[in-house]
Amino acid sequence: MALSSNHLLGLQGVSKEDIQLILDTATTFREVLERPIKKVPTLQGKTILNLFYENSTRTRLSFELAEKRLSADTINFSKAGSSAAKGESFKDTVRNIESMKVDMIIVRHESAGVPKYLTQISDANIINAGDGRHEHPTQALLDMYSIRERLGGIEGLKVCIVGDISHSRVALSNIYGLQAMGASVSVCGPSTMIPWEIESLGVKVYNNIDKAIAEHDVLNVLRIQLERDAGVLIPSVREYHNYFGITAERINKNNPNVLIMHPGPINRGVELSSEVADGPFQIILNQVTNGVAVRMAVLYLLGTKPEA
Amino acid sequence: MQVLLKGVRVLNPEQKLDQKSDILIEDGIIKEIGLIETEKYQSAKVLELEDKICVPGLYDMHVHLREPGREDEETVVTGSNSAAAGGFTGVACMPNTNPTIDTAEVVRFIAEKSEKHLVEVNPIGAVTNRRKGESLAPMLELADAGVVGFSDDGDVVKTSALLRSALEYSQMIGAPIIEHCEDGSMAGGAMNESKISTQLGLPSIPTVAEDIIVIRGILLAEYTGGKFHVAHVSSKRSVELIREAKQRGVNVTAEVTPHHFTLSDENIKSFNTNLKMNPPLREQKDVEAMVEALQDGTIDCIASDHAPHAIEEKEMEFIYAPNGIIGLETQLGLALTELYHTGKLTLQQIVEKLSINPRKVLGLPVPKISEGEKANLTIIDPELEWEVDVNKFKSKSKNSPFNKKKLKGASVAVINKSKMFYNDEFINI
Numbered sequence: 001m002a003l004s005s006n007h008l009l010g011l012q013g014v015s016k017e018d019i020q021l022i023l024d025t026a027t028t029f030r031e032v033l034e035r036p037i038k039k040v041p042t043l044q045g046k047t048i049l050n051l052f053y054e055n056s057t058r059t060r061l062s063f064e065l066a067e068k069r070l071s072a073d074t075i076n077f078s079k080a081g082s083s084a085a086k087g088e089s090f091k092d093t094v095r096n097i098e099s100m101k102v103d104m105i106i107v108r109h110e111s112a113g114v115p116k117y118l119t120q121i122s123d124a125n126i127i128n129a130g131d132g133r134h135e136h137p138t139q140a141l142l143d144m145y146s147i148r149e150r151l152g153g154i155e156g157l158k159v160c161i162v163g164d165i166s167h168s169r170v171a172l173s174n175i176y177g178l179q180a181m182g183a184s185v186s187v188c189g190p191s192t193m194i195p196w197e198i199e200s201l202g203v204k205v206y207n208n209i210d211k212a213i214a215e216h217d218v219l220n221v222l223r224i225q226l227e228r229d230a231g232v233l234i235p236s237v238r239e240y241h242n243y244f245g246i247t248a249e250r251i252n253k254n255n256p257n258v259l260i261m262h263p264g265p266i267n268r269g270v271e272l273s274s275e276v277a278d279g280p281f282q283i284i285l286n287q288v289t290n291g292v293a294v295r296m297a298v299l300y301l302l303g304t305k306p307e308a
Numbered sequence: 309m310q311v312l313l314k315g316v317r318v319l320n321p322e323q324k325l326d327q328k329s330d331i332l333i334e335d336g337i338i339k340e341i342g343l344i345e346t347e348k349y350q351s352a353k354v355l356e357l358e359d360k361i362c363v364p365g366l367y368d369m370h371v372h373l374r375e376p377g378r379e380d381e382e383t384v385v386t387g388s389n390s391a392a393a394g395g396f397t398g399v400a401c402m403p404n405t406n407p408t409i410d411t412a413e414v415v416r417f418i419a420e421k422s423e424k425h426l427v428e429v430n431p432i433g434a435v436t437n438r439r440k441g442e443s444l445a446p447m448l449e450l451a452d453a454g455v456v457g458f459s460d461d462g463d464v465v466k467t468s469a470l471l472r473s474a475l476e477y478s479q480m481i482g483a484p485i486i487e488h489c490e491d492g493s494m495a496g497g498a499m500n501e502s503k504i505s506t507q508l509g510l511p512s513i514p515t516v517a518e519d520i521i522v523i524r525g526i527l528l529a530e531y532t533g534g535k536f537h538v539a540h541v542s543s544k545r546s547v548e549l550i551r552e553a554k555q556r557g558v559n560v561t562a563e564v565t566p567h568h569f570t571l572s573d574e575n576i577k578s579f580n581t582n583l584k585m586n587p588p589l590r591e592q593k594d595v596e597a598m599v600e601a602l603q604d605g606t607i608d609c610i611a612s613d614h615a616p617h618a619i620e621e622k623e624m625e626f627i628y629a630p631n632g633i634i635g636l637e638t639q640l641g642l643a644l645t646e647l648y649h650t651g652k653l654t655l656q657q658i659v660e661k662l663s664i665n666p667r668k669v670l671g672l673p674v675p676k677i678s679e680g681e682k683a684n685l686t687i688i689d690p691e692l693e694w695e696v697d698v699n700k701f702k703s704k705s706k707n708s709p710f711n712k713k714k715l716k717g718a719s720v721a722v723i724n725k726s727k728m729f730y731n732d733e734f735i736n737i
Contacts, residue, residue, distance in 0.1 A: 012507070091623050111625035112498075112509040113579030132627065134509030169509060196512065197503035 003301050007126040009115045010135035011176040019180055023145050025297035026290070032069070033293055043072035043303045049102040049124070050076045051094070053084070053109040058264055058288065059129050059139070063106050066295035072303070075102070090114070091121055098122050104303060107131070125302045130169050138298060139263050140173035142291040144181060146283050147218055149290065150259060155182035160212045162244065163222030163271055164193040164229060170263050174220060175201055188212035188219075189244060192233040209244050213254040220261045221246060221271050241270050248275040261287060309737045310334045310352035311728060312344060316362040316687065320677050321656040322664050331362065333683045336726030336737060341679055353737070355721065355730070357687060363659045364675040365397025365684040365724050368636060369666035370461075370486075370539055370563060370611035373399075373429070376417060377406030382616040382704045384421035384429060387636070390614070390703035391427045392729040394636040395686045395719025398428040399614075400670060403439065404462040410434040410445040412453035419454055426727040426734060430456040430670065435474045435485060441466025444473055451481040456670040459486035461539060464521050466492065471525065475534025482671050484535040484561070489521035489546065490587065498627045500573045500588040508576060510626065513588055515543035522546040526553040526560055537669055538562040540613050542587040544597035551606040561669045562601075563609035566635060566642035569598040571709065581622045581629035582709040585615065599652055608665040610658075612639045616705030634703050637696075638710045644690055644717025655690065687721040694718055 001021050011019070032040055048067045052060055060076075067074045077097065079085060084093050094105075104125040107115050112132030119126050130136040148154055159178050165171045165187045178185045179202060187198060188206035198205060206212040213219065226237055234240045251258055260272070260282040268274045276282060313331040318341070320326075330344035332352065346354055373387035382390075384401075391399050401418065403409030409418070409431050422429035433455035434445045439462065447458060458478060465471040465487060474485050494517035499505050501512035522538055526549060529536035541547060541562045553560050567585065572592045575583050583589060601607040615632025622629050643662060647653040653661075663686070667674050675684035696713045698706040721730040728737045 089620060089623070090625055109625060111627040113626040116579050117625065132509050133511070172507070172509060195506040196501050196514075198506055200503040201507070 002305050006302065006305065007115070007119055008137050008298055008302065009119070009126065009128050011137045011140055011173045011180070012135065014176070014180060016180045019141070019144065019177060022141055022294065022297050022301060023148060025301060026145050026294045029296040029300070030290065030293040033289065039069050039071060041071045042300055043067070043070040046072045046104065046303050047102045048072045048074050048104045048106065048299070049097055050074060051105050051107045052077065052129070053079045054130070056108050056129070058291070059108065062288070062291040063129060063295050066292050066299055069292070070296055070299055072299070094118065094122055098124060104299065127298060127302065133167050133169050135173045136169040137173045138291070138295050139170050140177040141298070142287055142294040143174055143220060143261060143263070144177055145290045145294050146261065146287045147259070149286065150283055151217065154178065157183040157218060158186070158216045159183050159218040159220060160186040160188050160206065160216040161220045161222065162188045162209070162212060162246070164224055164233070165189055165198065165222070166193050166195045167225065168222050170222060175203055186212065186216065190234055190240070209246065210250060210254050213246070213250055213258055216258060218259045218261060219246065222263065223265060224267055224270050226267060226270065237270055245271060245273065246276050247273040248279060251276065251281055259283065263287070310349050311723070311737050312346060312349055312352040312354045313362060313687070314346065314354055314356050316357035316360050318362045318677055319655060319659060320364050321660055322364070322674050323676060323678070325677060333723065333737060336683055338677065338679055338681050338683050341677070357720070359689070359691065360720055361655065361688045361690060362677065363686050363688060364663045364677065365722060366395045366640065366662045366686045367398040367666045368396050368612050368614065368639065369400045369609055369670060371399045371401050371614040371636060372404065372616065372632070373401040374616055375405065375421065376414065381618050384418055385425060386702065386704045387614070388422060388425045388427035388429060390634070390636040390701060392722050392734070393702040394638070395640045395688065395722055396427065396636060397684050397686060397722050397724035398430065400430045400432050400456060402432050402459060402461045403434040408434050408438050409455070410437050410450070412449050415450060415453035415455055426722065426724050426729055428724065430454065430672065432457045432459050432461070432486060434458065435460045435465050436470060439463055441470060444470065444477060447477055447481060451483060455483070456672060457483045457486050457537070459488065459539065461486065461488045464488055464490050464492055468524060468528065472528050472532060475528050475532040475536065479534055482535070484537040484669055486537045486539050487521060487525050488539050489518045489525065489541070491517040491520045497588070498584060499576050500590045502573055502591050504573045504576060513586070515545060515590060515594065518543045518587055519545045519549060522549050526550070526558055529560055530556070530558045534559065536560045540565050540568065540587055540611070541607060542568045542590050542594060542598070544594045547597050547601040547606055551601065551604070554606060561608045562606065563611040563666070564598050564602065564607045565611060565613045566639050566646070567633065567709070569595060569602065570642055570646050571595070579626050580709060581624060581626055582633055582707050584626065584629050584631055585613070585633050586631035599647070602647065602653060602657070602661065608661065608669060610639065610643055610661045611666065612636050616703055617707045619706065622707045633707050633709055634701070634705050635708070637701050637703065638708060638715070640688070641694070641696070641715035641718050642710070645715045648690065649716050683723045685723045686719055688717065689720045690717045692716070692718045
């Protein structure tokens with residue numbers, strides 16, 4: 001089996017079969033990660049560029065580790081201290097690095113559409129590691145993998161994404177992916193953090209966290225950007241926590257079986273209380289472990305795909 | 309020199325003129341209209357114009373010529389060449405140059421550059437010094453130097469108090485205040501706010517940011533009696549506000565760009581930066597509202613908002629690419645293809661919106677097609693089928709989303725200031 005695309009730009013329009021293939025392949029790599037020697041020679045001789053225009057800790061380390069465990073050669077670009085900081089254009093930067101012969105590019109950028117743009121200016125396989133508020137497909141894939149691992153399947157589940165949906169790239173990828181896998185998806189947050197006409201994506205909107213907890217199997221809780229949002233989109237962090245923060249009390253009252261996920265980094269005491277972040281309801285660190293396996297799967301499937 | 313236009317349909321709604329005639333032009337003046345025997349004028353350059361239409365020279369009231377400041381993107385001369393190639397004998401150029409058109413010196417600089425060109429270039433002066441929204445520009449002095457309207461285009465006039473002053477002060481001149489309608493506190497997005505912006509994850513600009521400034525201008529025009537012109541209207545609600553204001557007798561006019569009556573925000577799914585402009589492409593319902601407003605006269609003018617940008621500026625990440633597309637050389641073709649050949653507007657209406665009304669808004673005389681008048685004419689072949697090729701543009705820039713688009717209808721020749729642009733060359737006549 002092979003993926004139907006040479007790139008992973010997002011999950012919009014990606015088929016259930018392709019997602020299934022990635023998740024199943026990830027299961028194999030998940031086993032590799034439990035071995036004493038966690039390395040396989042699959043991508044030996046392949047060169048992968050991690051092109052990070054925006055800061056990232058988790059995603060970047062996760063990709064790097066996935067690349068190394070597949071024995072690929074990796075090079076890293078970060079904007080700070082680079083030629084881009086000296087004013088070189090994105091296109092020139094990419095063309096220059098590509099001239100050093102890279103096979104795959106993992107890209108994170110603050111502008112939506114950059115991964116797609118890369119496919120026009122580069123011959124490499126492109127994997128989107130987050131573009132603006134658009135998509136973050138590998139995050140959604142690892143979220144789905146983690147749900148499947150914990151609950152046995154995705155089809156028929158009710159999943160709610162909670163928080164600042166407007167500024168999230170995780171939300172859209174999760175909506176597209178989960179819907180393709182047969183889950184029903186809702187969003188919950190203050191009205192100012194719900195994107196315009198999100199209902200057009202077949203998503204139900206909640207403004208009441210208690211109701212959202214009560215009516216869903218899974219809550220995928222997003223980070224609130226403290227610096228940016230307080231005072232503009234929400235009156236204060238305190239008010240956010242009081243009305244949308246997830247606490248053990250709320251879970252116990254509404255739905256003790258609910259599964260809590262978070263893509264990190266967590267603001268403890270804002271979107272999640274520490275009790276919840278460390279408690280029995282959550283699988284946050286499993287998500288991180290699974291992230292490496294899922295990214296290995298994506299790298300493997302794109303890196304070894306036979307030429308069409 | 310003599311030029312004889314043979315068998316052309318002479319169309320000027322302003323003169324209630326629509327007849328097939330020959331026109332003899334001598335030294336830039338219309339000498340004779342009627343049935344003219346070619347033999348009588350052996351030395352004349354004869355243009356056989358069967359099935360072509362001769363109209364008062366087209367006028368684009370909203371272009372950016374980039375000079376002074378960004379001569380790498382466009383100059384007064386290359387922009388004028390682009391205008392002539394697109395069928396225009398006159399343009400009004402916006403003041404967001406560097407330096408800004410906020411002193412008589414800059415106005416004279418532009419006048420000098422355009423003096424010898426076929427295309428008449430009328431500068432628009434800034435409303436406020438350096439378009440900063442802090443203090444009024446010397447509007448009387450600018451008008452004396454040749455400015456025909458005022459705008460902080462690219463930006464809104466920052467405060468209601470300044471806009472009020474401008475609408476009062478400009479009444480001494482009779483020139484309109486042309487407003488780039490966008491509430492500054494909601495500006496800065498990369499596309500229209502809609503379900504598409506939600507899907508694409510791009511920061512968005514809501515239509516209400518336009519509507520608020522449109523209604524502000526209407527209310528202040530109504531209060532002061534000033535002349536208010538809405539640049540590049542794009543929102544359905546704004547059009548409704550203008551329509552209603554016109555019914556009340558408010559002195560308000562409006563223009564729309566060809567891209568806003570042609571393209572919707574669905575196109576942005578390609579992340580093509582040549583689809584990024586401000587105001588952004590709106591939803592299909594807005595596109596349809598533009599056409600209706602053109603039909604019922606709510607929108608007076610079609611104007612290109614010709615905005616040249618260097619290749620390297622547009623070859624950029626979507627959120628960083630600058631706003632704007634060029635339009636002088638596609639405007640007539642788009643108007644004819646999308647509005648005339650679809651039966652939405654008549655040829656008379658097209659001529660009104662591309663020639664007569666923009667001049668009226670700016671208080672410029674409308675060229676007459678009569679004996680003894682200066683020849684200021686555009687000759688149109690409404691049936692000519694052609695494919696847009698940005699590499700053939702006279703403009704210095706190539707940032708058009710219409711490259712490769714097939715259009716029906718184009719300018720064959722333009723005549724003005726004793727010059728003619730015909731067969732891709734300028735000749736003195």
